[in-house]
Amino acid sequence: MKLYEYMAKEIFRNNGIPVPKGQVFNSAEGVGDFVAQIGPVAIKSQVLSGGRGKAGGIKFASDPQEATEKAEELLATEIKGLKVDIILVEQKLTIERELYLAITYDGARRKPLLIASAAGGVEIEQVAEDLLIKRLIDINIGLQPYAAREITRQLGLTGKIAQEVASIMVKLYQLFRKYDAELIEINPLVVVDSQILAADGKMTVDDDAAFRFGEDVLHVEEKTAVEQRAAELGISYVELDGEIGVMANGAGITMATLDLIHEFGSSPRNFMDAGGGSSMQATASALEILLSTQPKALLINIFGGITRCDEVAKAIIQVKESIDIKIPMVIRLVGTNEETGIALLREHGIESYRNIDEAVKKVVAFVKTKGA
Structure with missing residues (x-):
């Protein structure tokens, strides 16, 4: 079961992974007031489909009136056959650097697999293999801080940024296990004003495990x-x-x-x-x-x-x-x-x-x- 971006980010936020300031809307009402408080924003359609940006599902606005108009436009559209009923309005970020971070499951080796790259912000399939760092995780040991620090070193990160990214890796693995996830992905994980933020978030949980989480994970079903x-x-x-x-x-x-x-x-x-x-x-x-x-x-x-x-x-x-x-x-x-x-x-x-x-x-x- 795939979760909407805003749902994944809410789980991130509640578990110590920083995300941009944002608010969810199912109509354009209130969008202008929110933008007046936080400034320029990105308005993101919440559909369970990749390639939203290329399909026109993400718009930017610099003032309340423009944001209201763009919100109305998005809520009246379809993205790849899926009607946009929900939008996420977030602060627009001035990005200094983009990284890629994900944990999935390697079925052949029967172990969680961490994938990291200094080439974030693009579809992972487009990233050259030599730019990807892949590490299998022994579930009996978990992802230990020393292993996360070694991966940040290979990514070329140093100082406070390296410490924060390593901490996020460990927390992401803990979420992967806690929610019986099949995939947790942050693309991009961005550096903004010397801070790390999950600018996007994807999360897929095992359908058979969803009943355990109650209201923490709402059942999502989106079909054409x-x-x-x-x-x-x-x-x-x-x-x-x-x-x-x-x-x-x-x-x-x-x-x-x-x-x-x-x-x-x-x-x-x-x-x-x-x-x-x-x-x-x-x-x-x-x-x-x-x-x-x-x-x-x-x-x-x-x-x-x-x-x-x-x-x-x-x-x-x-x-x-x-x-x-x-x-x-x-x-x-x-x-x-x-x-x-x-x-x-x-x-x-x-x-x-x-x-x-x-x-x-x-x-x-x-x-x-x-x-x-």
Whole structure:
């Protein structure tokens, strides 16, 4: 479960990690009065999506009137399909230096992993590997102050700044353990007037542990209208911003399909795991959801175990006969009753593939031809 930035920062503040002065609003009322007290501000949309700045979700204002106007603008917008209902108004910072600090979990080594970098303020994926410091943490020992001081030395920090950053590292690890977090990230951790502040904050906690924290961690669920519809049908679905609508049966095969689409030069419109034993009606509903997002093409990748290929084929035919599908549709069927499923599709003029590479190449070719 992801937490909003303002929720993560409230937890930071309550546990001794300094954050900028700020206040949360769900309307523009009162924003002007707050800005009159603290001066120029950053107004941040509170949505569970990365890249808010690039999407216009962060605005700056220097006076109460401008701040009120910008707040009204943000509260009337959507960021990547998510309606902005809450904004965080914070003092605008004059930043001297930006750092990156995060703790996550290394599944392969089964240990918490601390990641630090002197190159903060940009997406961590863009930071060169040699600029990242990574340290596995033994949970029997924890992150000790001496280990945190060694990391600050490698970051090139000295004096009071090094002491404060080391202290924040230790506190961040304590929060990681206390809240059963999957990720805690500060990007950037900034130096302002010789002080350290968490200018941004991300926190993801284990869904199964959230019940332990009561009002400390409010349950957050933010889905687009399509994601909500899919959830009601019991379908695992996440909207993306690519070209090809994807349906597969199983999280692993779905992720592999998305990777192949990238590998062959296109991008997925969504993640959809239609489940390991979907009925014909459920499969039809899943296809209707995909079509509602208006992809440039559809790719259906079914490996039939519990799921029967002939049932999937009947669902595809049912949707095709009830809806005028005007975009290319490529199907890969392998597994239980595949011969029957392939024959059914062929009777209705629908070709299918056994090899997933062939299927992905075909759908990507359709998209590129359409875009040419």
